Amino acid sequence: MLTCQWTLTHGWRGWLLVSALLAVLPAAWAEEPVLNLYSARHYATDEALYNDFTQATGIRINRVDADDAGILARLKAEGSASAADVILLVDATRLWKGEIDGLFASVKSPLLLKAVPENLRAKERPEGTAWFGLSTRARVILYDKQKVNPSEVDTYEKLADPRNRGRLCVRSGSHPYNLSLFGAMLEHLGAPATETWLKGLMRNMARSPKGGDTDQIKGVASGECGVALANSYYVARLMRSNTPEDRAVVERIGVVFPNQASWGTHMNIAGGAVARHAKHPGNAVSFLNYLVSPHAQKYFADGNNEWPVVKGIPMTNPALSAMAGRGFKSEQLPTSLVGMNQIKVQQMLDRVGFR
Amino acid sequence: MPLTALVRLLVTLLLALPVLMVLAAWLQWDAQSAEVLHALSQTVLPDYIGSSLALCLWVSLGVISMGSVSAAAVTLFDFPGRQTLSWALLLPLAMPAYVVAYAYTDFLQYSGPLQTSMRSFWGLQGALWPDVRSLWGAAVVLSCSLYPYVYLLTRTALADRAPQLMEAARLLGAGLSRRIFRVALPLARPAIAAGVALALMETLADFGVSSYFGIQTFTAGIYKAWLVMDNRWAAAQLSTFLLLMVALVLLLEQRAQARLRFVSSRASGQSHESQPLQLRGWHAGLAIFLCLMPILLGFVLPLAIMGHALWQSSLYQPLPWWDFAHWVWNSLRLGAVTAVLAVAIALMLAHSVRMQPSFWRRFSTQLVGLGYAVPGVVIVVGLLLPVAWLQSQWPNSQVGYWLTATVLGLVWAYLVRFIAVALQSVQSGYARISSSTDESARMLGIAGWSLFARVHWPLMTRASAAALLLVWVDVMKELPATLVLRPFNTDTLAVVAYQLARDERLGEAALPSLALVLVGLIPVLMLSKTLRKST
Numbered sequence: 001m002l003t004c005q006w007t008l009t010h011g012w013r014g015w016l017l018v019s020a021l022l023a024v025l026p027a028a029w030a031e032e033p034v035l036n037l038y039s040a041r042h043y044a045t046d047e048a049l050y051n052d053f054t055q056a057t058g059i060r061i062n063r064v065d066a067d068d069a070g071i072l073a074r075l076k077a078e079g080s081a082s083a084a085d086v087i088l089l090v091d092a093t094r095l096w097k098g099e100i101d102g103l104f105a106s107v108k109s110p111l112l113l114k115a116v117p118e119n120l121r122a123k124e125r126p127e128g129t130a131w132f133g134l135s136t137r138a139r140v141i142l143y144d145k146q147k148v149n150p151s152e153v154d155t156y157e158k159l160a161d162p163r164n165r166g167r168l169c170v171r172s173g174s175h176p177y178n179l180s181l182f183g184a185m186l187e188h189l190g191a192p193a194t195e196t197w198l199k200g201l202m203r204n205m206a207r208s209p210k211g212g213d214t215d216q217i218k219g220v221a222s223g224e225c226g227v228a229l230a231n232s233y234y235v236a237r238l239m240r241s242n243t244p245e246d247r248a249v250v251e252r253i254g255v256v257f258p259n260q261a262s263w264g265t266h267m268n269i270a271g272g273a274v275a276r277h278a279k280h281p282g283n284a285v286s287f288l289n290y291l292v293s294p295h296a297q298k299y300f301a302d303g304n305n306e307w308p309v310v311k312g313i314p315m316t317n318p319a320l321s322a323m324a325g326r327g328f329k330s331e332q333l334p335t336s337l338v339g340m341n342q343i344k345v346q347q348m349l350d351r352v353g354f355r
Numbered sequence: 356m357p358l359t360a361l362v363r364l365l366v367t368l369l370l371a372l373p374v375l376m377v378l379a380a381w382l383q384w385d386a387q388s389a390e391v392l393h394a395l396s397q398t399v400l401p402d403y404i405g406s407s408l409a410l411c412l413w414v415s416l417g418v419i420s421m422g423s424v425s426a427a428a429v430t431l432f433d434f435p436g437r438q439t440l441s442w443a444l445l446l447p448l449a450m451p452a453y454v455v456a457y458a459y460t461d462f463l464q465y466s467g468p469l470q471t472s473m474r475s476f477w478g479l480q481g482a483l484w485p486d487v488r489s490l491w492g493a494a495v496v497l498s499c500s501l502y503p504y505v506y507l508l509t510r511t512a513l514a515d516r517a518p519q520l521m522e523a524a525r526l527l528g529a530g531l532s533r534r535i536f537r538v539a540l541p542l543a544r545p546a547i548a549a550g551v552a553l554a555l556m557e558t559l560a561d562f563g564v565s566s567y568f569g570i571q572t573f574t575a576g577i578y579k580a581w582l583v584m585d586n587r588w589a590a591a592q593l594s595t596f597l598l599l600m601v602a603l604v605l606l607l608e609q610r611a612q613a614r615l616r617f618v619s620s621r622a623s624g625q626s627h628e629s630q631p632l633q634l635r636g637w638h639a640g641l642a643i644f645l646c647l648m649p650i651l652l653g654f655v656l657p658l659a660i661m662g663h664a665l666w667q668s669s670l671y672q673p674l675p676w677w678d679f680a681h682w683v684w685n686s687l688r689l690g691a692v693t694a695v696l697a698v699a700i701a702l703m704l705a706h707s708v709r710m711q712p713s714f715w716r717r718f719s720t721q722l723v724g725l726g727y728a729v730p731g732v733v734i735v736v737g738l739l740l741p742v743a744w745l746q747s748q749w750p751n752s753q754v755g756y757w758l759t760a761t762v763l764g765l766v767w768a769y770l771v772r773f774i775a776v777a778l779q780s781v782q783s784g785y786a787r788i789s790s791s792t793d794e795s796a797r798m799l800g801i802a803g804w805s806l807f808a809r810v811h812w813p814l815m816t817r818a819s820a821a822a823l824l825l826v827w828v829d830v831m832k833e834l835p836a837t838l839v840l841r842p843f844n845t846d847t848l849a850v851v852a853y854q855l856a857r858d859e860r861l862g863e864a865a866l867p868s869l870a871l872v873l874v875g876l877i878p879v880l881m882l883s884k885t886l887r888k889s890t
Contacts, residue, residue, distance in 0.1 A: 036843060042854050062843035065854065069582035070839040074759060077739035079746035081755030083843070097585070172569050174583055210488045210569040214859035215464075222466035224482065234859075243671055346583050350398035355571055 033059045035283045038075070039088040040068040041270065045303030053290050059283050068094040068176060075103045075275065084275040085284040091176040092133070092269035093183065095122070096339030099130040104273035106130055109285055115292040115310045119332050120269055131273035134291050135306035138232040138330065139181050139266040140323075141256040142217055148226045148254075155259045156185060156266070159227065160200025167226030168204040169219040171212055173354040174346060177231060181266045182349070183341035184333050188263055191344070199352045209355045214238070221249035231268060236305030236319035257328040264329035270306065359804075363707055366700055370723045373737030373771050377598065377729075380591030380740075391580060391589040403576040407600070410494055410565075410572060411555050417498025418554045421649040422505025423547050428646050430513040431521060431539060433631040434639035440646040441510070442883035445503050447653030449875030451832045451849070452500040453563025454868045457856045458657035459496060460567070461664065463487045488568040497558050499653035504557075505550030506649075512546035513539060518631055531632075545614035552608030556728040559601055562835045563853065573597050574730045581736055591740065594733040601728040658872065661865045668862025675866075678846075682867055686831045686847040686874070689762065693769040694777075694827040698819050700770065701777035705785050706807050709793075720778065727775030731835035734771050738764065738840075760842055768836040773829050777822040784818025785811070824878040831874055848874075 039046070042065055050061045066074070068089045075082055075098070087104065089095050098104050099122050106128030112121075113129065120133030141153050152163055159168055171178065186194045206225045216228035217235060235255060238246045257265045272291060274284040290296055297308035301315045308315070315321070349355075428434075429441040461467055463484075470483050486492065517539050524534045565572045573596065581590035634642055668674075704723065708716050726734065742764075746755040758764035788811065796802075796810045837850050848867040855864035 042858055064841060064843055065846070066838050073582065073587075073735075073739065074839055077743040077746070078755035078759055079743060080750040081746055081753045081757075083756055083760040174579055179583070207486060208489075208569075210486070211460075212857065212859045215466075218466040222471060224465040243667075343584055346579070347394050347398070350394065355569060 031280045031282045035059050035061050036083045036085045037063045038071045038084045039065050040090045043304045049299045080277045082277050085278040085280045088272045090270040092335040093180045093339045095131045095271050096335045104130040105276045120309050133269040133271040133309050135270045135300040137268045142220050142228045142253045144220050144226050145254045153227050160197045164204045169216045169225030169228040172209045173349040182345045183338040186341045195348050221252045233305035239319035264331040267330045367719045373734045376737040376740050377591045377594045383588045388589040391586045403573045407573040413494035414497045414558045415551050418502040418505045421502035423509045425646045426506045426509035428642045432634045434634040434642045443650050445883050448503045449879045455657045456496050456564045456567050458660040459487050461861050462660045493568050501554035504553040508546040508550040509543045512543050545611045548611035552604050555604045560730040664862045665865035682848045685845045690827040690830040693830045694823045697777040697826045698822050701781040705781045724775035726771040765840045769830050773826050776825050780822035784815045828875050
């Protein structure tokens with residue numbers, strides 16, 4: 001009954017949702033209709049995403065939002081008594097960390113395996129897969145169109161080039177987004193060259209690292225910085241904003257997808273996992289299945305400006321099309337390698353004085 | 356009374372546990388934490404210590420100059436607007452320091468409205484002043500929000516006695532500067548020291564400002580060791596250094612408070628003949644300026660900036676009133692539960708010390724009070740460590756569940772952090788009841804709990820109400836523990852404001868931030884009312 005109404009009121013998108021849900025519902029029927037969610041996603045449009053799931057399945061979502069590290073620390077302390085069913089994190093390194101710390105349950109879901117490409121999920125083992133990427137974001141380089149030639153900043157390596165002295169703005173090196181990027185650089189360049197590269201970044205900074213990604217973008221637009229590193233969805237959010245200040249920011253900046261001639265642009269993965277001690281494992285798997293349904297994947301793209309992990313999702317996000325119209329080459333590194341580098345990278349940052 | 360003794364022991368243990376766990380972390384010394392600590396001490400540890408100390412130094416200077424000067428102005432002199440200014444100087448107490456930080460960053464940064472318009476108006480280039488998000492910026496922000504501690508204590512100390520003594524000194528022929536430096540300053544010194552100690556404890560425990568500004572303080576280092584290096588033991592071991600600093604500050608505070616009691620105990624009733632010195636002309640103007648500046652910087656300006664941000668964002672999107680009602684309700688509820696419990700426990704502890712001031716009872720009360728000076732992050736580490744251990748020892752127990760799926764863990768953390776606030780208020784209430792009252796009651800056959808219920812409680816309602824309010828507001832402003840320990844679907848005003856500001860959506864963060872200020876105003880206004888009555 002409910003699904004019929006839903007279809008009537010929501011047109012073709014409703015059909016997509018209903019068909020996705022019919023595939024996943026049986027697993028959830030045996031349990032109390034509740035799902036306990038720990039989420040590091042902090043985006044306004046997610047609310048609607050969750051509400052649609054509840055409307056269609058009748059499964060109520062209880063939610064705690066915190067940052068990735070806080071969630072992992074909390075899960076560890078709760079141990080087997082944890083109430084969490086699904087964990088959503090916004091960084092692949094953290095997902096990997098949760099996996100090796102044994103915080104996630106292995107999931108066997110043909111639907112998830114089919115929907116999520118192999119390099120965007122945990123390694124498949126006989127007992128199942130520990131986590132699945134749900135959306136990706138590119139760590140792009142922004143530059144001041146008035147001062148900087150895009151060819152001067154078309155790779156991550158060039159950010160350490162003496163030509164960019166006094167230009168670079170970047171958030172704290174210890175932020176997961178940067179730790180992941182630097183961990184990937186360590187794989188590509190090796191330890192000594194990475195440390196030299198980090199020193200080069202330090203020398204090139206226009207100001208000491210502070211603020212978030214949007215701060216860096218605004219820094220470029222105001223002329224304080226010549227180049228900056230930021231995640232793509234922050235750029236897209238500004239592009240789609242209708243306030244005059246944000247429009248002015250977008251006017252002045254250019255976007256580069258770095259390393260197109262070599263290993264590709266570093267991608268940051270947001271993903272989910274079922275908690276090891278989930279009390280509603282059926283609901284948890286249904287929820288993950290829902291998140292890779294075309295309906296939910298469109299939310300990631302149109303609502304929060306992320307790239308869906310599922311291929312062939314029709315996107316109507318003007319900002320994403322404007323940024324990467326013809327597509328781009330993205331980096332293909334196993335997240336486990338990047339994850340294992342995290343502590344090494346942090347110690348390098350401490351040595352070179354990168355905050 | 357074995358049962359009450361047992362309850363008291365249990366409560367004391369629970370409240371002291373997180374701090375004790377941090378100390379016990381040294382027993383867990385292993386190769387990995389040794390490596391982490393060694394690497395830290397080779398690279399960033401000296402920086403952490405250096406910037407924490409520098410921050411403490413600048414904040415001390417800031418709060419002393421703003422707090423004691425304004426206190427001296429409103430007690431020793433009379434000028435137009437003195438009455439209003441003397442209570443308005445307390446207003447910044449209502450402003451969480453992190454809200455001031457959000458406001459100033461947005462307004463003053465390179466890409467902010469002020470610099471942008473100045474650059475385009477005068478055709479200037481580059482940064483017009485150093486970035487707010489720096490050590491000095493944090494020092495200014497913290498000074499602006501914490502100076503009322505110094506102001507309040509200094510004002511009380513001076514108002515008690517200074518006018519008479521200043522009058523006497525004047526009659527003996529001492530000039531103004533001599534009167535200030537030889538009479539008023541020595542009189543106010545213990546109060547200033549006590550106020551500075553309070554401000555420093557808040558500075559060391561600060562998480563909101565330093566994490567938003569990206570300053571590498573000791574607390575930031577603990578956070579990094581715990582969450583990035585994933586080594587809880589190393590984090591706990593680092594925390595002991597912080598505890599050491601806090602202990603030093605506490606020592607300073609205790610010594611100052613002892614002097615303070617000595618000073619105020621000699622204070623006799625107000626003399627009606629001594630009057631504050633009347634100021635006129637530019638002298639009066641200067642006094643008004645000196646009192647107005649802290650209020651403008653610590654309250655009016657941040658309020659105006661946030662209000663403007665709220666207005667701007669409401670133009671482009673509807674405000675989430677329904678969610679907002681939830682946040683308010685959660686904040687109020689958590690604050691109320693904690694405040695009632697905190698006052699009950701504080702009364703119990705203070706009563707037991709009053710009945711039998713043995714070393715052990717005084718020591719355990721002090722130990723419990725230590726939590727106030729411990730950063731929320733450290734409390735969370737100290738609280739999760741034993742729970743994780745219990746849960747792994749007995750996997751079928753539901754300790755971990757009760758801690759976070761209900762408000763128990765969060766209220767526990769709040770109590771550890773803020774019981775000292777309730778204790779301070781309740782103990783000062785007890786200090787005002789003379790011991791001869793107890794003796795008379797005992798001679799009339801009333802002792803133990805009925806002494807409390809029939810004699811102490813009726814005399815303590817005001818002190819208890821003050822404690823209730825202060826804890827309530829402190830809980831509503833608390834950040835780090837709330838972020839990690841809150842149960843499902845309980846976003847609070849502080850958490851939402853922090854998350855939105857961190858996600859660089861300041862316009863949306865303005866609504867919860869302003870609500871926090873509004874709530875914080877309640878106890879401040881009540882406090883200023885009692886002050887006005889007493890003068």
